[in-house]
Amino acid sequence: xxxxxxxxxxxxxxxxxxxxxxxxQGFSIVNSPTQGIMPLYPPGFPIVLSLVxxxxxxxxxxxxxxxxxxxxSIFLAAALAYKYFARAHDLSRAASAGVALLMLLTxxxxxxxxxxxxxxxxxxxLQLGAIFCVxxxxxxxxxxxxxxxxVCGACFASLAFLTRPIAVGLVCASVAYLLLKRRLSRALxxxxxxxxILGPWLAYSKLHEPNAAQKQEQQGxxxxxxxxxxxxxxxxxxxxxxxxxxxxPARVLDNVKEIFVRxxxxxxxxxxxxxxxxxxxxxxxxxxxxxxxxxxxxxxxxVAAFCMVGLVATLKRKLLLSELTLLFTLPIIxxxxxxxxxxxxxxxxxxxxxxxxxxxxxxxxxxxxxxxxESSTRAGLSAPAxxxxxxxxxxxxxxxxxxxxxKFDVAGSRPEWLLSFEESxxxxxxxxxxxxPGSVVATENPPLVxxxxxxxxxxxxxxxxxxxxxxxRRNIAYLAHVSPYHPTNLSRTDAPNFRILHQTERYFLYVxxx
Numbered sequence: 220x221x222x223x224x225x226x227x228x229x230x231x232x233x234x235x236x237x238x239x240x241x242x243x244q245g246f247s248i249v250n251s252p253t254q255g256i257m258p259l260y261p262p263g264f265p266i267v268l269s270l271v272x273x274x275x276x277x278x279x280x281x282x283x284x285x286x287x288x289x290x291x292s293i294f295l296a297a298a299l300a301y302k303y304f305a306r307a308h309d310l311s312r313a314a315s316a317g318v319a320l321l322m323l324l325t326x327x328x329x330x331x332x333x334x335x336x337x338x339x340x341x342x343x344x345l346q347l348g349a350i351f352c353v354x355x356x357x358x359x360x361x362x363x364x365x366x367x368x369x370v371c372g373a374c375f376a377s378l379a380f381l382t383r384p385i386a387v388g389l390v391c392a393s394v395a396y397l398l399l400k401r402r403l404s405r406a407l408x409x410x411x412x413x414x415x416i417l418g419p420w421l422a423y424s425k426l427h428e429p430n431a432a433q434k435q436e437q438q439g440x441x442x443x444x445x446x447x448x449x450x451x452x453x454x455x456x457x458x459x460x461x462x463x464x465x466x467x468p469a470r471v472l473d474n475v476k477e478i479f480v481r482x483x484x485x486x487x488x489x490x491x492x493x494x495x496x497x498x499x500x501x502x503x504x505x506x507x508x509x510x511x512x513x514x515x516x517x518x519x520x521x522v523a524a525f526c527m528v529g530l531v532a533t534l535k536r537k538l539l540l541s542e543l544t545l546l547f548t549l550p551i552i553x554x555x556x557x558x559x560x561x562x563x564x565x566x567x568x569x570x571x572x573x574x575x576x577x578x579x580x581x582x583x584x585x586x587x588x589x590x591x592x593e594s595s596t597r598a599g600l601s602a603p604a605x606x607x608x609x610x611x612x613x614x615x616x617x618x619x620x621x622x623x624x625x626k627f628d629v630a631g632s633r634p635e636w637l638l639s640f641e642e643s644x645x646x647x648x649x650x651x652x653x654x655x656p657g658s659v660v661a662t663e664n665p666p667l668v669x670x671x672x673x674x675x676x677x678x679x680x681x682x683x684x685x686x687x688x689x690x691x692r693r694n695i696a697y698l699a700h701v702s703p704y705h706p707t708n709l710s711r712t713d714a715p716n717f718r719i720l721h722q723t724e725r726y727f728l729y730v731x732x733x
Contacts (some may be wrong), residue, residue, distance in 0.1 A: 330499020
C-alpha cells in the first residue's frame, strides 16, 4: 500500500461521505458552504468505509485501514472466481486457480486496491458473490439451503447496486436467469428482497435530491443525476455540451472501437502498453498516450478477438448468469459518456476466462473437435491456452514487482502517481497554513482539499481564464489546481484575472486569488 487516497476524486468523495456518516453528520456534502446537500452518489461503499472511521477516525493516518477493505475484497473475489469457474464453468481446478491468480495479479486491481479508495474491488466481490449464490441456489440440496443462497444473492446484488448503480444489469440478469430456468417463485423472492433493500434508498434519494440552488453552489458529478450525465458528452462536465438521440449511435461505435482496439489489450496484457512506473494507470482510461500506436491496437484487437471466441464457446456450452450479466450490462457500458475501461474492470475474471477459453477453443477446432465438449474442458486446457495463462501470470507478476522496486527507489524512477500526490499534499499543506479558515475554494477535487485542509470547497475547473464575476456570484475566494493533469507553468499573462499565490515546481499545481 501507499499513502495515496482521493486522487481519483470519486474516492475522495467516498472517503468524505464515510467520515461524515461516522461523525453523525449524515449522508451529506459537508465540504460545501451550505450544509445539508445530499449527494447523488449511492451510499453503499461510504457506509462500509464509515465502519473503518469508527475504528480509527484520524485521516489520513487511517488510509491503510480504509484500503484494507479493497484488499480483502479482491482476495475474496479471487476465491469466489476460483469456485465459480470450477463448479459452473466446469474448468479443472488447475485452470480455475490459474485464471483466479491472473485476476488477482491484474495491475488494474492491484492499483485500485493499494493506490486508491475506489469501489471497483469491493463491487467486483459483490457482483461475483451475487452470481455465485444465485447460480448455486439452482442446484441446492434442500429447499431451505436454496432459499438461503437466493436471499444472500439478492443481498449481494442490492449492495452492489448501492455501491455502483451499473449493477442494475446484474439485478435484471439475475431475475431473467431465474425465469429462463423456470424458477418463477425464486425470481419473485429475489425481486422482493431487492425491492425491500433498494426501495427506501431510491425513494429517499428522489425526495432529497439537490435543488437548483444547491446544484449551482456545488456543481460537478456529485450533485448531478444520471439522466443529466447520460446526455452530456463527458459525464459530469457541463462544459462538454450535450448530445441528441441521433448522436447516440456514434457514441456506441466509439466505445466499441475503444474496447476492441485499446481496452482489451490494456486489461489483459497491460505491461505491453506502458512502463512499469505507470502500472495500473490504465484505469484512468486508455484514451491518453496508452495504446495509440498501430502495433498496440493490433495486439488489443487480437486479444479482443480471442475473448469473443471464448465468449461464444462459453455460450455454446450453456448459458450462465455470468455471461447474462455481461450481456445485460454491456448496453450501459457502450452508451455511457465515459471511458469504458473502468466499467469493464469488474468483469475482469470473466474476460480473462474468455481469453484463455478462446485460445483453447481454437486449438480444439483445429483438431476438428467440438469447442464445447465437456470432457475436453474438464480434462484441462490445451497446451497453447496453458502457455498463454502462464505467460500472462508471469507478465503481471513482473509488472507488479517492477513497480514496487521503483516505488522504493531500488530500480528506476519513482512512479509518477506517487510523486504527483506528494506534490498535491504539499500544495494542500500550504493552503492549510495560508488560506483563511472559512474561505470558499473552487477546485477540481473538492472533497480531497476539504479532507486535507478543512476549508469549504466547491467544484469548478481550476482554470486561470475563469471569469471573476462567475466566482464572485458563487462567493469563491480562491482557485486551487491540485490534480496533476495538463500541467501548466503559469505566468501573470496566463492568469490575467488572478494573483498567483503559490505554485509547485514539478507539476505546476497552484492556488490563485481573484
